[in-house]
Every structure is written in C-alpha cells, then in structure tokens.
Amino acid sequence: xxxxxxxxxxxxxxxxxxxxxxxxxxxxxxxxxxxxxxxxxxxxxxxxxxxxxxxxxxxxxxxxxxxxxxxxxxxxxxxxxxxxxxxxxxxxxxxxxxxxxxxxxxxxxxxxxxxxxxxxxxxxxxxxxxxxxxxxxxxxxxxxxxxxxxxxxxxxxxxxxxxxxxxxxxxxxxxxxxxxxxxxxxxxxxxxxxxxxxxxxxxxxxxxxxxxxxxxxxxxxxxxxxxxxxxxxxxxxxxxxxxxxxxxxxxxxxxxxxxxxxxxxxxxxxxxxxxxxxxxxxxxxxxxxxxxxxxxxxxxxxxxxxxxxxxxxxxxxxxxxxxxxxxxxxxxxxxxxxxxxxxxxxxxxxxxxxxxxxxxxxxxxxxxxxxxxxxxxxxxxxxxxxxxxxxxxxxxxxxxxxxxxxxxxxxxxxxxxxxxxxxxxxxxxxxxxxxxxxxxxxxxxxxxxxxxxxxxxxxxxxxxxxxxxxxxxxxxxxxxxxxxxxxxxxxxxx
Amino acid sequence: xxxxxxxxxxxxxxxxxxxxxxxxxxxxxxxxxxxxxxxxxxxxxxxxxxxxxxxxxxxxxxxxxxxxxxxxxxxxxxxxxxxxxxxxxxxxxxxxxxxxxxxxxxxxxxxxxxxxxxxxxxxxxxxxxxxxxxxxxxxxxxxxxxxxxxxxxxxxxxxxxxxxxxxxxxxxxxxxxxxxxxxxxxxxxxxxxxxxxxxxxxxxxxxxxxxxxxxxxxxxxxxxxxxxxxxxxxxxxxxxxxxxxxxxxxxxxxxxxxxxxxxxxxxxxxxxxxxxxxxxxxxxxxxxxxxxxxxxxxxxxxxxxxxxxxxxxxxxxxxxxxxxxxxxxxxxxxxxxxxxxxxxxxxxxxxxxxxxxxxxxxxxxxxxxxxxxxxxxxxxxxxxxxxxxxxxxxxxxxxxxxxxxxxxxxxxxxxxxxxxxxxxxxxxxxxxxxxxxxxxxxxxxxxxxxxxxxxxxxxxxxxxxxxxxxxxxxxxxxxxxxxxxxxxxxxxxx
Numbered sequence: 011x012x013x014x015x016x017x018x019x020x021x022x023x024x025x026x027x028x029x030x031x032x033x034x035x036x037x038x039x040x041x042x043x044x045x046x047x048x049x050x051x052x053x054x055x056x057x058x059x060x061x062x063x064x065x066x067x068x069x070x071x072x073x074x075x076x077x078x079x080x081x082x083x084x085x086x087x088x089x090x091x092x093x094x095x096x097x098x099x100x101x102x103x104x105x106x107x108x109x110x111x112x113x114x115x116x117x118x119x120x121x122x123x124x125x126x127x128x129x130x131x132x133x134x135x136x137x138x139x140x141x142x143x144x145x146x147x148x149x150x151x152x153x154x155x156x157x158x159x160x161x162x163x164x165x166x167x168x169x170x171x172x173x174x175x176x177x178x179x180x181x182x183x184x185x186x187x188x189x190x191x192x193x194x195x196x197x198x199x200x201x202x203x204x205x206x207x208x209x210x211x212x213x214x215x216x217x218x219x220x221x222x223x224x225x226x227x228x229x230x231x232x233x234x235x236x237x238x239x240x241x242x243x244x245x246x247x248x249x250x251x252x253x254x255x256x257x258x259x260x261x262x263x264x265x266x267x268x269x270x271x272x273x274x275x276x277x278x279x280x281x282x283x284x285x286x287x288x289x290x291x292x293x294x295x296x297x298x299x300x301x302x303x304x305x306x307x308x309x310x311x312x313x314x315x316x317x318x319x320x321x322x323x324x325x326x327x328x329x330x331x332x333x334x335x336x337x338x339x340x341x342x343x344x345x346x347x348x349x350x351x352x353x354x355x356x357x358x359x360x361x362x363x364x365x366x367x368x369x370x371x372x373x374x375x376x377x378x379x380x381x382x383x384x385x386x387x388x389x390x391x392x393x394x395x396x397x398x399x400x401x402x403x404x405x406x407x408x409x410x411x412x413x414x415x416x417x418x419x420x421x422x423x424x425x426x427x428x429x430x431x432x433x434x435x436x437x438x439x440x441x442x443x444x445x446x447x448x449x450x451x452x453x454x455x456x457x458x459x460x461x462x463x464x465x466x467x468x469x470x471x472x473x474x475x476x477x478x479x480x481x482x483x484x485x486x487x488x489x490x491x492x493x494x495x496x497x498x499x500x501x502x503x504x
Numbered sequence: 505x506x507x508x509x510x511x512x513x514x515x516x517x518x519x520x521x522x523x524x525x526x527x528x529x530x531x532x533x534x535x536x537x538x539x540x541x542x543x544x545x546x547x548x549x550x551x552x553x554x555x556x557x558x559x560x561x562x563x564x565x566x567x568x569x570x571x572x573x574x575x576x577x578x579x580x581x582x583x584x585x586x587x588x589x590x591x592x593x594x595x596x597x598x599x600x601x602x603x604x605x606x607x608x609x610x611x612x613x614x615x616x617x618x619x620x621x622x623x624x625x626x627x628x629x630x631x632x633x634x635x636x637x638x639x640x641x642x643x644x645x646x647x648x649x650x651x652x653x654x655x656x657x658x659x660x661x662x663x664x665x666x667x668x669x670x671x672x673x674x675x676x677x678x679x680x681x682x683x684x685x686x687x688x689x690x691x692x693x694x695x696x697x698x699x700x701x702x703x704x705x706x707x708x709x710x711x712x713x714x715x716x717x718x719x720x721x722x723x724x725x726x727x728x729x730x731x732x733x734x735x736x737x738x739x740x741x742x743x744x745x746x747x748x749x750x751x752x753x754x755x756x757x758x759x760x761x762x763x764x765x766x767x768x769x770x771x772x773x774x775x776x777x778x779x780x781x782x783x784x785x786x787x788x789x790x791x792x793x794x795x796x797x798x799x800x801x802x803x804x805x806x807x808x809x810x811x812x813x814x815x816x817x818x819x820x821x822x823x824x825x826x827x828x829x830x831x832x833x834x835x836x837x838x839x840x841x842x843x844x845x846x847x848x849x850x851x852x853x854x855x856x857x858x859x860x861x862x863x864x865x866x867x868x869x870x871x872x873x874x875x876x877x878x879x880x881x882x883x884x885x886x887x888x889x890x891x892x893x894x895x896x897x898x899x900x901x902x903x904x905x906x907x908x909x910x911x912x913x914x915x916x917x918x919x920x921x922x923x924x925x926x927x928x929x930x931x932x933x934x935x936x937x938x939x940x941x942x943x944x945x946x947x948x949x950x951x952x953x954x955x956x957x958x959x960x961x962x963x964x965x966x967x968x969x970x971x972x973x974x975x976x977x978x979x980x981x982x983x984x985x986x987x988x989x990x991x992x993x994x995x996x997x998x
Contacts, residue, residue, distance in 0.1 A: 278962065278966060278969065279965050279968060279969045280969065329965070329968075329969075330961065330962070330964075330965030330968070331950060331961055331965075332961070332962050369947070369951050370908065370911050370947060370950070370951035371911065371951040371953075396907065396947040396950065396951070397943065397961055398962075398964045398965050399946065399960055399961055399964045399979060399980050400943050400980070400981060401964075401977070401982075401985075401986040401989075402939075402980060402981075402982050402985035402989055403939060403940060403943055403981065403982065403985075405900075406903055406940055406943060409900055410903060410904050410907045410944065410947060413864065413890065414864065414908070417865065429989050429993075431968065431976070432986055432989040432990045433989050433990055433992065433993030434993060445897060446897060449891065449893075449894050449897055449900060449901055450904065452891055452893065453863070453864060453890040453891045453904060454864070456825060456863045456864070456891055457863050457864035457890070458865075464825075464826075467891055467892040467893055468772065468824070468892075470824075470893045470895075471773050471823070471824030471826060471892050472772060474823075474892070474925065475772065475773045475774065475823075482895060485893055486894070486895035487893055487894060487895075487896075488895075488896050488897065491896035491897075495895075495896055495922075495923050495926040495927050496926045496927055498927065499923075499926070499927030499928060
C-alpha cells in the first residue's frame with residue numbers, strides 16, 4: 011500500500027544515495043532529475059524509503075529504523091541510563107551520524123568546494139551555538155535527520171490531525187505521507203478527540219520526517235476538556251508518554267505569563283492560539299502563574315532525556331493585522347528569549363514560534379526582534395498572513411509573508427491551507443498548501459543566494475528556452491500538475 | 505444575458521452611489537456590504553452597470569455611454585477638430601468630470617476629513633505631474649474613469665484574448681466581464697488571429713473598465729505574421745484604427761533600441777516579451793533603429809488626439825531570475841524614462857511597464873531605478889515572479905513579488921494566471937488569477953497604510969472574533985468560495 015501515492019512513472023527522476031565519510035553507514039537519499047539533454051539536477055528529498063525502488067510499505071510493520079544502530083552505539087558508549095542530546099554532543103565538538111546525514115542532505119545539488127557547501131562540522135557548530143536544531147528523538151529511529159536553521163535551506167512544516175468528528179488513523183497516515191510527497195520537511199500531528207495516542211503511533215512508525223505535537227491538546231483530552239482541571243502532573247505524564255513514543259519536537263506555550271494577559275485583552279481578536287487560550291484560561295481560573303513557566307526546568311529535563319526539541323509556542327500570536335507587533339506579542343517574545351537560554355542550559359535544542367497575521371511593512375520587525383531577544387535561535391513562523399480578507403486564498407495571503415520572512419532569516423515556515431479560517435483541509439488542500447510553501451521557501455532560498463536553489467531555476471529556465479517540456483515538468487515543484495495543465499491544452503488544440 | 509455572471513443573491517451587499525460636487529452629473533457606483541451587526545463597509549467597485557439593480561445587458565446595444573455628455577461638452581468648448589487630454593486639462597488646473605469621478609471612487613470607505621481622503625484637485629495635480637494617469641479614450645465613453653498612480657489604491661490588470669485556435673467573441677466578452685466581477689481594474693485584450701477588430705469592438709462596447717492593447721499584435725496580422733514586412737505605415741494605421749475604436753491605453757515597445765539587443769543575447773532566456781522579440785527581429789532584418797523609436801513623436805501626436813495613455817512596454821523584461829536587473833533590462837528602462845519625458849511634452853499620459861522574473865532581494869532595485877529614471881511616472885509590473893520553478897502555481901510565484909513591489913510603490917499589477925508558462929487560462933484560471941492579484945494589491949494597500957483597506961480588514965477580524973460567518977463571507981475577496989468551503993464542512997459534519 012501507499013505505493014500509488016508516491017508512484018509517478020512519467021517523472022524522469024531516480025533515487026540516488028550519497029554516503030558519509032566520518033560515518034560510512036550514513037547513506038542519504040536524494041532525487042536526481044535526468045534531463046533530456048543529458049544534464050542532471052539533484053534535489054533534496056523528503057520522501058524517505060517510500061521512493062526506494064521496490065519498497066513495499068506495511069503500516070503494521072512500519073518503516074525501517076534507520077537510526078537504530080546509531081542510537082544503540084551512543085547508549086553503549088555511556089553509563090546505563092545516561093543519554094545526551096545532539097546539542098550536548100555538538101557543544102563538545104562531536105559530529106554525530108545524524109549531523110553528517112543532515113549536512114550531506116543540505117548539499118543536494120552541490121559538490122565539495124562549491125560555494126555554500128555544508129560540512130558536518132558546520133552543522134555541529136551551528137547546533138552547538140543554538141543557531142540550528144536537529145530534531146531526532148532517540149525513540150524515533152525512523153526519522154531521517156535534517157537540520158533547521160537560518161544557515162540552511164528554508165524548511166516547511168505541514169499540520170495534520172484528525173478531530174473528534176474527523177478522519178481515521180489510516181487517513182491521517184496517508185495525509186502525512188501525502189504531505190512529504192510534496193515536500194513537507196516536518197509534520198505536526200495536531201489530533202484531538204479519541205485515538206490521539208494510536209494515531210500518533212501510526213504516524214511515528216510510518217513517516218520518515220520529524221514529527222511535532224502540541225502536548226497540551228492530549229493533556230486536555232485526559233481531563234475531558236476541562237481547562238480548570240489541568241494539572242502539572244497530567245501535563246508532565248503526557249510529555250513523558252509522547253517522549254516515549256518518539257515525538258521529535260513539542261510546541262510548549264511556556265512564555266505566556268499572567269502579566270501578558272491584560273495586554274491581549276485590548277486586542278481586536280484577543281488570543282487566537284489554542285494553546286495560548288488554554289493557558290490564559292487556566293491562569294485566570296487558578297489565579298496563578300503558568301505551570302508551564304513554573305515547571306520549565308523540569309520540562310527541559312524530561313525533553314533532554316529523549317532529545318525532544320523545544321518549539322517555544324507563541325500563545326499571543328496576532329490573529330489579525332490590527333494586533334500585529336503589539337505589546338502582548340512582543341512581551342511574550344521577550345519571555346521566549348529568556349526560556350530559550352534556560353533550555354539551552356539543559357542542552358535542549360530550541361526553535362521559537364512566530365506569527366500569525368502581520369502586514370508586509372511590519373514583518374521585518376518580527377525577525378529583527380526575534381534575533382535580538384532569542385540569541386539567534388531558529389525562528390519558525392505561521393505565514394505570516396499579510397491581510398485578513400483572503401478567506402479561501404489564505405495559502406497565498408500567508409505565502410507572501412512566509413516568503414518574505416524566510417528571506418529575512420526564518421528557518422522554518424508552517425504552512426497555511428486554502429481553507430484556513432473556514433474549514434479543515436482535505437487531501438487537495440494539503441497538496442496545494444505544501445507546494446505553495448515549498449515555493450515560498452524556495453523563493454527565500456533564492457533571495458538568500460543559495461547556489462543549488464539558483465541552479466535549479468537556471469536549469470528550468472534553460473529547459474523553457476529550449477522548449478524541453480518534459481524537463482520543465484520534472485524540474486517544477488508539482489510535475490503532475492504542470493504536465494496535466496500543459497497536456498490538456500495540447501489535447502484541446504489537437 | 506450576463507445577469508447570472510454577476511448575480512449572487514446570497515451576498516448581503518448593495519450598489520450605492522455618490523454624486524459629484526464640482527460636476528453634479530458625476531455619479532459613482534460603489535458596493536456597500538451590510539453586516540449582520542448593523543455596520544456597513546463600502547468597497548471600491550469595478551463591475552459598473554452590470555450590478556445596477558434591474559440592469560438588462562444586451563451585447564448588441566452595449567452598455568450606457570456614461571461619458572458621452574462630458575466628451576461632447578469638451579468638444580463644444582473647443583474649436584472644431586481640437587481635443588485635449590486629461591493631462592492637458594490637469595496642467596491647467598482644470599478638474600474634469602473624469603477626475604472628480606476617479607477621486608470619489610478612490611474614497612470608497614472613506615469620509616471627507618478622513619486621513620487619505622482624496623480630493624478631485626489631488627487627482628488633477630498628480631495627473632499634471634505625471635504621477636498618475638486616467639486612461640479614458642474619448643472614443644470609449646463607456647469606461648468608468650479611474651486613476652492609476654502610487655498615491656492611489658493599487659490597481660490590477662487582467663489579460664484576456666483569443667488566439668488563432670481559441671475562443672469566440674462572446675467568450676472573450678464574457679471572460680472580460682468575469683474578470684471585472686472579481687475586481688480587475690483594467691483589461692488588456694491580447695487577441696491574435698482572425699476577428700481581432702470585432703473581438704475588441706465587442707469588448708469595448710460592453711466592458712466598463714479601461715481597455716488596453718498591444719497594437720503590434722494586430723499590425724503583425726496585417727502583414728500575415730511576417731515581421732520583416734512590418735512598416736511604420738501599417739503600424740500607424742493600426743494605431744489610428746484602435747484609437748478610433750476606443751482603446752484606452754497602448755503598450756508600445758518603443759524603448760527597445762538596436763544597442764540593447766546584443767546585451768540581451770548574453771541572456772539565459774533572451775527576449776521573452778512578444779513585442780520585444782518582434783522589434784528585435786525587425787531591427788536585425790532591416791539593420792535599422794526601431795521605427796517605434798524613430799516615429800515616437802508621431803505616435804504621441806496620434807495618441808494625444810484621442811487621449812490614449814501610453815504604457816511603455818518593457819521588451820527586455822527578464823524571462824528568468826538569472827536575467828533579472830541586467831544591463832539589457834536597465835538599458836531599456838533608461839530609454840523608457842527618456843520617452844516618458846517626450847510623451848509628456850505632447851500631454852500624453854504615461855505608465856512604465858516592468859518585469860517579469862525577479863528574485864525577492866532584487867525587487868526593490870527595480871522600483872528605485874524606475875522612480876529615478878522615469879520621474880515618478882506610474883510603474884506597471886507583471887508580477888514579478890520570484891522563482892522560475894513554480895509552473896502550475898505561478899499566480900502565487902508572481903503574487904509574492906507583486907505584493908512586495910506594490911508596497912514599494914508600483915501603481916498597477918498585471919496578473920499572472922495559474923497556467924502561466926503552460927497553457928492558456930480558462931474561466932477558473934481567470935478568477936483565481938484576479939482574486940490572487942486583488943489580494944496582492946490589497947496587501948500592498950495595507951502595507952502602505954491605506955485607511956479604507958485597513959478598515960476592511962478590521963471589520964473582517966471583528967466578524968471573525970464574533971463568529972459572524974455571513975459577514976466574513978461578504979467581506980472576503982471571493983464570498984462565493986469562502987461560503988462554499990465553510991458550508992461543505994458544516995454539511996459533512998452534520
């Protein structure tokens with residue numbers, strides 16, 4: 011099964027592999043597009059084992075545990091029960107197999123000596139300095155290592171997740187695979203309702219990219235949705251449960267403090283982040299500071315034991331342009347900077363989440379303040395949407411802002427689908443959203459001068475000039491759509 | 505007919521009118537959205553008479569000739585055969601009915617005294633200074649006056665046009681009306697093949713927005729497509745024919761000189777503009793300077809007699825990001841600046857066309873150089889597309905660049921459809937392209953701080969916060985799509 015999901019016999023490309031040198035068992039898959047003029051273009055590949063020739067998927071068995079031996083070797087070299095994060099190794103100058111893997115991956119389309127060629131040491135140094143993360147829970151050996159940071163290719167995340175009324179476990183796995191087919195670098199499972207644990211288990215065992223979650227969503231299910239009944243213990247147990255399952259990064263809204271809430275009450279749309287709303291409600295009910303903030307060091311200790319990366323959530327992200335860059339948003343961002351330093355003290359890898367709805371003229375300020383207050387930790391933004399009136403087109407409203415902030419230095423862009431604000435996305439919406447965000451991320455790479463990104467555009471333009479249609483299809487972000495649109499016209503005119 | 509095209513009984517909005525003060529017979533239609541909380545939001549309206557209650561369209565008769573009396577009054581005040589352009593009047597401080605009309609239109613959603621409220625005098629002064637144009641051929645009394653300039657709302661153009669193999673005249677009129685339904689401010693008819701004259705006639709008599717053309721396309725049909733047989737006389741006669749018909753603005757590639765051609769030969773994709781290619785070929789064949797350049801003053805004299813605005817074409821617009829901002833492109837842009845001054849000497853209104861394919865980091869330079877070299881004449885750009893690999897998604901690739909350059913000061917954005925580089929757009933593609941560009945233009949207005957644009961977003965955000973779904977649909981750019989997406993989900997979950 012899933013074979014047809016990845017099958018595109020008309021695409022003249024093949025899986026190739028590049029081996030590690032420091033770690034000879036590192037073997038990185040890439041996609042090589044074979045052009046009709048004999049040239050080859052090598053592309054970054056997020057599809058993992060699913061596009062290995064002859065691979066037969068089996069959801070029950072799951073995909074191969076690529077990192078199993080590396081994790082075992084680490085454990086064997088340490089006293090019983092001890093474990094260290096990628097950041098810990100990086101700070102000691104130790105290049106792990108994961109780091110070499112991610113470095114090789116970044117070099118798709120580049121050769122040693124090329125401008126922009128990434129060495130494993132560079133990945134190691136940027137992780138040590140907090141400027142990049144490599145999300146890879148030791149309980150998720152299936153994930154293909156990748157690196158998120160402003161020095162690297164701009165990454166994109168796709169959110170999936172069933173709701174109480176929504177889809178089946180099988181459908182969610184298929185949606186996640188569908189997202190990586192189109193190029194999602196990470197997938198966040200935002201499921202609610204029943205079957206959260208089983209849905210996540212199926213995704214973790216079958217999807218070869220880092221998986222993120224918002225643990226609060228499951229914690230809240232455990233107290234039957236009653237925010238006032240939430241306790242640190244319920245939340246902590248949920249963290250441990252998800253760490254054990256293999257989640258690679260957690261969104262935690264620990265930066266939203268009591269002092270920020272009055273600032274948000276002056277807003278047009280108040281608090282729109284679900285995690286933010288939950289914490290604001292909890293603090294109001296109990297008349298206490300956020301338990302996420304008060305137990306922050308314990309949270310970091312748990313995450314460090316598994317190497318789960320911390321995505322510091324922006325519970326006060328603006329929900330409309332009128333609220334952009336306000337005291338509430340920036341107050342929280344400053345706290346995120348403080349928490350970032352504290353997490354680093356535990357060797358926990360950190361990214362910082364950002365908005366939301368921001369008009370074009372105020373996007374740069376978000377990036378500048380984030381860099382200043384968060385010491386260069388990678389920024390991970392939702393859009394931003396540059397207007398509020400794009401309902402039905404909000405993948406575009408947000409791609410405009412995403413491309414810009416990606417150019418300014420944001421490391422990962424969380425996609426927004428066509429149906430944002432209106433309905434839950436279906437399969438077509440996921441595809442449209444992911445490809446739109448690949449485009450925004452690629453445009454940012456181009457603007458940042460990434461040589462492999464520029465080379466792909468050059469190959470495309472030469473194919474266009476030569477009327478090599480097949481090459482144009484295969485070099486585009488969505489070969490199936492490009493091919494269909496062109497062929498329909500050719501057929502109509504025949 | 506065409507009634508169903510504009511009919512949307514579920515949309516809680518109505519046509520309202522604002523009358524002129526200087527010219528009491530000026531009566532400007534706008535769209536008022538009536539919100540469920542009793543508030544009202546007034547929107548700029550491009551649909552003209554088609555959304556007047558009870559209007560029955562008749563393609564044979566055409567739409568009412570709104571400007572007929574104004575044009576007649578101008579003629580009556582002048583010696584027989586004399587005629588002057590809007591720029592001529594503006595330079596003398598005379599506020600025409602057209603200027604007052606355009607000023608009132610810009611104020612949709614604003615009240616006198618509001619920040620950004622536009623006076624007829626301001627429109628007059630900006631036209632006098634060449635910073636804005638009001639394209640309105642005296643032979644096109646059907647057009648509703650509007651103003652294009654960086655001080656005003658960012659406008660969008662939709663290209664339509666049949667090809668030799670393509671659609672019927674009826675279909676082209678319907679496509680143009682479909683474009684204005686979704687908000688196109690002007691329409692360019694780029695038809696080729698047979699029936700060019702009749703197609704254009706049907707569009708001019710039935711579409712209430714300024715119509716642009718590239719006269720070279722028809723001139724070339726007259727010499728059976730043989731570029732080498734093109735003569736000044738054939739071209740001149742085509743200009744006169746189209747002036748007489750009522751075309752409001754011409755794209756003329758008069759800035760592409762012999763000296764620029766070698767610069768373009770070094771490029772990855774050479775000359776991608778059709779008009780540019782034709783002129784390069786003509787110059788190479790005849791070994792002579794461009795006849796458009798050599799006869800430029802005669803061209804201006806013809807256009808001044810009808811008040812056809814001049815859109816100085818960028819025959820050397822880059823066709824890929826590798827060619828962006830190169831010596832060929834900027835060499836031509838400098839010449840466009842020179843021609844702009846010469847056209848102004850004839851009181852001809854001028855806009856300057858711009859690229860094309862430009863990476864995000866090099867967009868600003870386009871705007872800066874255009875302002876410097878073209879003395880503040882409005883800029884009119886195609887996109888720009890910020891990458892070359894977006895085939896099948898190029899409405900988005902280009903909307904990213906369009907939103908940015910609109911914010912930087914570009915006055916009008918020429919849309920790019922989903923099928924750019926692949927096929928001719930159909931009805932769905934026109935809608936998707938126009939709405940995407942309305943979104944880009946609106947995002948630019950927001951970033952420029954336009955108070956009515958900001959107010960619309962605010963009304964939308966308040967409706968969102970209050971879960972007023974009907975108001976959200978009606979305030980969005982495509983109420984039909986927003987409504988459908990939301991209702992499908994509600995139905996699925998019922």
